[in-house]
Amino acid sequence: xxxxxxxxxxxxHDLFRAGVRAGLGPAVEVVGExxxxxxxxxxIKELDPDVVLLDVHLPDGGGQAVIVQVAPExxxxxxxxxxxxxxxxxxxxxxxxxxxxxxxxxxxxxxLTEAVHRVADGDAVxxxxxxxxxxxxxxxEEVSGTGDPELDQLTAREREVLQLIARGxxxxxxxxxxxxxxxxxxxxxxxxxxxxxxSNRNELTRWAAERRLI
Amino acid sequence: MSSxxxxxxxxxxxxxxxxxxxxxxxxxxxGIGESLAVDATLVRLxxxxxxxxxxxxxxxxxxxxxxxxxPGVSESSRKRRIAGAVLLVWAGVLALRGxxxxxxxxxxxxxxxxGLVIGTGAQTFGLSERRAHVAAIVLIVAxxxxxxxxxxxxxxxxxxxxxAVAVALILVLAPFGWRLVRERNAERAARIRxxxxxxxxxxxxxxxxxxxxLIQKEPGDARRLARRQERELRAWLYPDSEQAAEGALGAAxxxxxxxxxxxxxxxxxxxxxxDAALDERLSALVxxxxxxxxxxARHAGVEEISVFLDAGExxxxxxxxxxxxGFDPEAVAADRxxxxxxxxxxxxxxxxxxRIVSAPGEGTEVELEVPR
Numbered sequence: 001x002x003x004x005x006x007x008x009x010x011x012x013h014d015l016f017r018a019g020v021r022a023g024l025g026p027a028v029e030v031v032g033e034x035x036x037x038x039x040x041x042x043x044i045k046e047l048d049p050d051v052v053l054l055d056v057h058l059p060d061g062g063g064q065a066v067i068v069q070v071a072p073e074x075x076x077x078x079x080x081x082x083x084x085x086x087x088x089x090x091x092x093x094x095x096x097x098x099x100x101x102x103x104x105x106x107x108x109x110x111x112l113t114e115a116v117h118r119v120a121d122g123d124a125v126x127x128x129x130x131x132x133x134x135x136x137x138x139x140x141e142e143v144s145g146t147g148d149p150e151l152d153q154l155t156a157r158e159r160e161v162l163q164l165i166a167r168g169x170x171x172x173x174x175x176x177x178x179x180x181x182x183x184x185x186x187x188x189x190x191x192x193x194x195x196x197x198x199s200n201r202n203e204l205t206r207w208a209a210e211r212r213l214i
Numbered sequence: 215m216s217s218x219x220x221x222x223x224x225x226x227x228x229x230x231x232x233x234x235x236x237x238x239x240x241x242x243x244x245g246i247g248e249s250l251a252v253d254a255t256l257v258r259l260x261x262x263x264x265x266x267x268x269x270x271x272x273x274x275x276x277x278x279x280x281x282x283x284x285p286g287v288s289e290s291s292r293k294r295r296i297a298g299a300v301l302l303v304w305a306g307v308l309a310l311r312g313x314x315x316x317x318x319x320x321x322x323x324x325x326x327x328x329g330l331v332i333g334t335g336a337q338t339f340g341l342s343e344r345r346a347h348v349a350a351i352v353l354i355v356a357x358x359x360x361x362x363x364x365x366x367x368x369x370x371x372x373x374x375x376x377x378a379v380a381v382a383l384i385l386v387l388a389p390f391g392w393r394l395v396r397e398r399n400a401e402r403a404a405r406i407r408x409x410x411x412x413x414x415x416x417x418x419x420x421x422x423x424x425x426x427x428l429i430q431k432e433p434g435d436a437r438r439l440a441r442r443q444e445r446e447l448r449a450w451l452y453p454d455s456e457q458a459a460e461g462a463l464g465a466a467x468x469x470x471x472x473x474x475x476x477x478x479x480x481x482x483x484x485x486x487x488x489d490a491a492l493d494e495r496l497s498a499l500v501x502x503x504x505x506x507x508x509x510x511a512r513h514a515g516v517e518e519i520s521v522f523l524d525a526g527e528x529x530x531x532x533x534x535x536x537x538x539x540g541f542d543p544e545a546v547a548a549d550r551x552x553x554x555x556x557x558x559x560x561x562x563x564x565x566x567x568x569r570i571v572s573a574p575g576e577g578t579e580v581e582l583e584v585p586r
Contacts, residue, residue, distance in 0.1 A: 106481075128520060132485040135524070139488060166485045167533040167579070168520025 005120045008032045008047055010040040010066060011055040011082070016105065020053065020082075023109025028116050037061040041069045048074055050120045053112075054099065056083035056090050064097040071098050080119045082107075088133045095196055101125025123186045124193035131165035134196060151199040154192060161188045232282050240279045270308035277301030296390055299335075303328045322361035329353030421446055438479055445472050463496050464489040467523050467532065470504040474519075478511035481518045488525030495564040495584050499532060502568065505556040506534035506580035514538025514578060529585045537577040543570050557582070 005028045009017050012035045021030050032047050034040035037060045044052055044066070052070075054063040067079050079099040083091065084106075091102050100119045103112065104127055115125045126134070138154045154162070157178075164174045171189070175182040233244035233254075243261060247254035264271030281298025303324055310320040332341070333350025341349070425443040429436045445468075464486045471482035490496060503521065510519045516538035524531045543553075553570065557580065561568040566584030 106483075128483065128485045128522065132487045132522070135487040163522070163524065166487065166524070167522040168483070168535045168537075 002027045002117055004029055005051055005116055006031045006047070006049040007116060008034070008040070008044050008049045008052045010034045010044075010052060010058070010063070012036065012057075012059055013055075020109075020112065023112060024116070025110065025113035028113055035059075037065045037069075040066045044070050044077060045074060049077060051116050052077055052079045053082050053116070054079050054094070056081050056094050056102075062090075063094045063099070067094070067097040067099060078119045078122070080115060080125060088136070091130060091133055092137065092196070095130070095193070098197070100193065101127075102130040103127045104129060118186075122190075124189045126162070126165050126189055126192070128166045128168055131162045134192060135159070135162050135166065137196070138201065151195050152201045154195065158188050158192050161185060162192060165189075232279070232284055239275075241285070242275055242279045242282060245282055246278070264305075264309060268308040268311060270305045273301055273308060274305035277305055292390070293394075299331060303331070318361050322357040325353045325357030325360065329357065417450065438476065441475055441481060442472070445475075462489075462492045463500070463525060463530070464523060466492055466497070466500045467503060467521065470500055471507060471521055474504060474507040474511055478508065480511040480516060482507055482511075482521060483518060484521045484523065486523045486525075488523070490525045490530055490586070495566065496530060498560050498564045499530065499566065499582055499584050502557045502560045502582050503532045503534055503580075505560075506582070509553075509580075510534060510536040510538065510578060513541070516577075527586065529583055532582045533579060534582075535577065535579040540572045540574050540576045540578050542574060543572055 007024070007028055007030050009020060009030055009032070011017050011020070011033075014035070017033050017035075021033075024030065031049055032043050034043050035058075037058050040052075040054075040058075052066070054066060056063045058066070063079075063081055063083075070077060071079075079094075081091065081094045081099040081102040082105060083094075083102070084104065095102060100122075101115065101124050103115055103125060107115070107127070118125050134154075138152075138159075160178065161174055164177065169177065171182055171185045174180075175185045178185070231245050231249070232241040233248055237244045238258070243257040244254040247257045250257075261271040261275050264274060277298045277300070279298075280294045280301060306327060307320055307324040310323060311317070329350040329352070332346050332353065335346070421443060425439050428439050432439075449468075464484075467486075468484050471484045474480070475482050492500075507519055507521065510516070514536040516536045518536075520533075520535045522531075522533040522535075524533075557570075558568045561582055561584065564584060566582065568583075569581040570578065571581070572578035
């Protein structure tokens with residue numbers, strides 16, 4: 001049986017929070033809710049949940065601000081970004097700040113529950129849209145001068161996995177299609193997440209700079 | 215504050231106000247007459263006589279008109295006070311020259327006078343005390359330099375006086391001009407914000423509110439209406455900068471997806487990596503993809519269809535995938551137009567390819583590719 005996950009919900013729309021609460025499976029317990037950065041930061045520090053479901057857009061600073069303020073003190077808390085936003089820089093920005101994944105708000109309750117467990121287990125959650133953004137960001141051979149080539153490029157396998165995610169495949173489907181174990185697919189995705197967070201690639205640096213992350 | 219002010223510059227013009235009754239031009243003379251309890255005609259005569267001194271009377275009149283508050287107003291605007299002071303100094307210079315005083319001496323008196331006025335009237339001109347004092351010192355020194363310079367026959371008087379006056383004017387007017395510019399910018403920003411807000415309100419009214427009204431009328435259609443509204447809002451909130459520069463393959467594919475959603479009610483999620491300019495071959499690709507989406511929406515029995523556009527350097531691919539009923543591609547009659555013509559035929563005619571992966575119960579994926 002999957003362990004019970006304690007979740008804090010940060011979103012400025014009451015209606016949306018109610019919807020998420022209702023849609024989450026029984027193995028996920030919402031222990032707290034906040035609608036602003038100012039409310040969320042102390043709440044998360046106090047409750048120390050497994051996962052924070054975090055809206056990318058918040059009235060007083062956005063999801064990034066929450067991560068930046070909480071992460072140094074509560075390294076065990078995992079963040080999963082949740083948004084209707086399509087803007088690549090918003091999504092990449094919140095991932096670079098430390099979120100373990102990104103899903104769109106149109107996601108079903110079942111999928112969201114699965115994503116919460118996956119993030120709590122330390123894995124990364126990539127929606128098709130995020131996979132598309134990442135493929136874009138790592139496109140071509142262009143590498144910044146000071147960058148670490150290891151971090152600035154995706155391996156052929158990682159690219160393949162991302163393409164399948166973008167095409168709408170689940171990890172399980174990807175595993176059977178590529179003759180890999182689901183665990184290996186997970187580790188490829190986690191590796192991509194790490195590169196996304198640490199790479200100095202021009203494209204990413206530009207995004208990060210625009211969002212004042214560096 | 216008002217007590218300080220009344221002790222300083224305005225004290226020279228005690229309670230002067232332009233008159234409302236008995237005025238001839240702007241009520242300046244009548245106003246002065248009223249305040250000093252003399253006949254206004256006498257004041258008017260003074261202005262007239264002064265006018266013989268190179269028009270000093272006219273300039274003084276204008277200066278006072280600018281300086282004196284309108285009837286019923288306690289003080290005129292800062293702008294008017296400053297303009298008035300400048301005109302009065304000018305009138306003073308003209309009058310002194312009219313008295314036959316030598317130019318450098320007149321300039322010295324004018325500059326020193328202006329310096330004293332500014333030095334003591336910081337508030338009147340909206341300057342900080344420090345600035346006013348600096349301006350006053352500069353003006354007084356300039357006045358001395360003009361006078362002494364001329365007497366030592368430096369021949370500086372030809373360019374120094376105009377220069378000194380220019381500097382004085384700049385010192386007086388610069389902070390005022392700066393404030394004016396800042397006020398104007400603030401005003402413009404406010405106007406732009408207001409415009410944006412109005413535009414946003416109009417937009418929300420035309421789209422979101424209309425859709426909400428429609429949904430209330432026909433709840434059965436809510437899903438389709440909401441989805442269409444979502445697309446519209448998204449396109450407006452996140453306009454695609456790439457698309458404008460590089461061409462519109464991505465946008466065309468999104469539009470095709472929107473049409474299919476609209477017609478068949480299934481949700482079509484388009485994910486894009488890269489984009490390309492739309493040409494004949496890529497248009498064929500979009501049409502083939504549209505056909506694939508339509509098939510999925512009609513036959514797969516699913517609510518969501520995933521579309522992925524991958525515009526690489528050597529080729530452009532589109533994947534249309536559903537998790538629906540699926541079918542056996544071998545068993546489909548060769549003459550079925552949808553698959554044969556609209557998808558395979560179309561792709562082959564432009565040098566591309568189509569691959570269909572499906573099995574009953576396993577969903578379907580159509581893979582379309584054209585070389586770049």
